[in-house]
Amino acid sequence: MRSPRIAQILVLASCTLLAACDRAPAPTADAQSPAAVPASVALQDVVETRPDYIVGISYPKSASNHPALAQALKAYADAARADLMKAVAGLKGQKPTAPYDLSLQFTGLVDTPQVVAVAADGSSYTGGAHGNPLVARFVWLPQRQEMLQADRLIVDAAGWQAISDASREQLMTALSQRLDADEVEGADRAEQLKTGSRMIDDGTKPAPANFAQFEPVMNAEGQIRAIRFVFPPYQVAPYVEGTRTVEIPARALLPHVAADYRKLFQGG
Template structure:
């Protein structure tokens, strides 16, 4: 009996020793942490990452593309990203249209021409214009017109809806713009010395297009340019209307300057200080 007991004790001690060895971390070189283990890639903040605004010139049998960035917008990555996105989208649409056509549709290559220019460049505000055209067949090219107004200190784009937040403000702006456009329409038609009946018809047709395109809705006034006064503050906003928005294609792009005195009562308080007479 004693021999059995002793054997059992020896077996227990042996098992305990084995368990200890198994629980003890290996100290050999092969088990040491590898100093060359791959580290996670650094996180890039896309909101602040630089954006290259590089001129694009492409000439192929199917299409021709020319995009020029005559702007200093690259210093604001958020704004530069918006400009590049607009240009890339226009280019992609042209290439897509070119890839789906045949020589029978139109033997001439499709064409895209687009230029970005600085309108205002100040520490408080930067505005960039985009003007060009895209030809994918038909009687004439489609206009490419856009405006970008950037607030560097807030690092964001200023929209018409944010600038004038209430409907009453857009009603006042709409009325002013309509008056200016109707007056310009009358002057253009009078210069053509038309017969009374033809003149009346053109006034009616043109007037209806103006009214349809200038309703009291911020979407109708999404494109605007700041106009700087002598002291650096904004003296007006120039609203931009592409062909077909407030007139036929033949009338081209039309603009109306709305003075600060008309805008001020309706501007959001945060932006009144940018304008003449604002605090």
């Protein structure tokens, strides 16, 4: 599961960025002072190997063009590293059976004048059967100097219900297809459908928090043609099934998208 510290960093970074945008005066053509723009943040890849831990972090070069976005990425990586080092400190000098490990890759997904999106994927291993997954998405709007957040994108309960319903349908279809491919039948199939359905129901309840990680899918004209919602391991399926996604087309989202963001979407 995601580290509480990392989840808190995501929330705080978003709130800080939004607050800064709310405080900043609207830019003008002859503005001389970039007071609302954060100082440049150096995003440097990290490769560190020690007897008791290993760290590997990589960033896309394009993110450095957007200081506030770079700041959010670095805050996420710093929080993940801090969690790892806290666990290493808990060893009190003893060598673990397997080195503790942080592997985190930031990947540029979209880079247009209107929308920049970056994916964070990785894991942090601090003992146990497997590492803790790290999954996050950052959608930056350069012209608005704002991080796009799920709870600001969709403005009504009907919208979240529609997204919830569509997500559940796609995930249940995928589950059924997987069981077909694995030739699971009889009581085993019924049990897996029951368990899978319960996880999907819990992980897709119509609330912004369940859809906080998302990435835009762009058309050739640079508009958002769909939103791909990303569910980390454990949210809607067991760990072994990895990260799951669903894709909701713009036409289904637009009736519920906040007016300020509709022009970003195909048909908006």
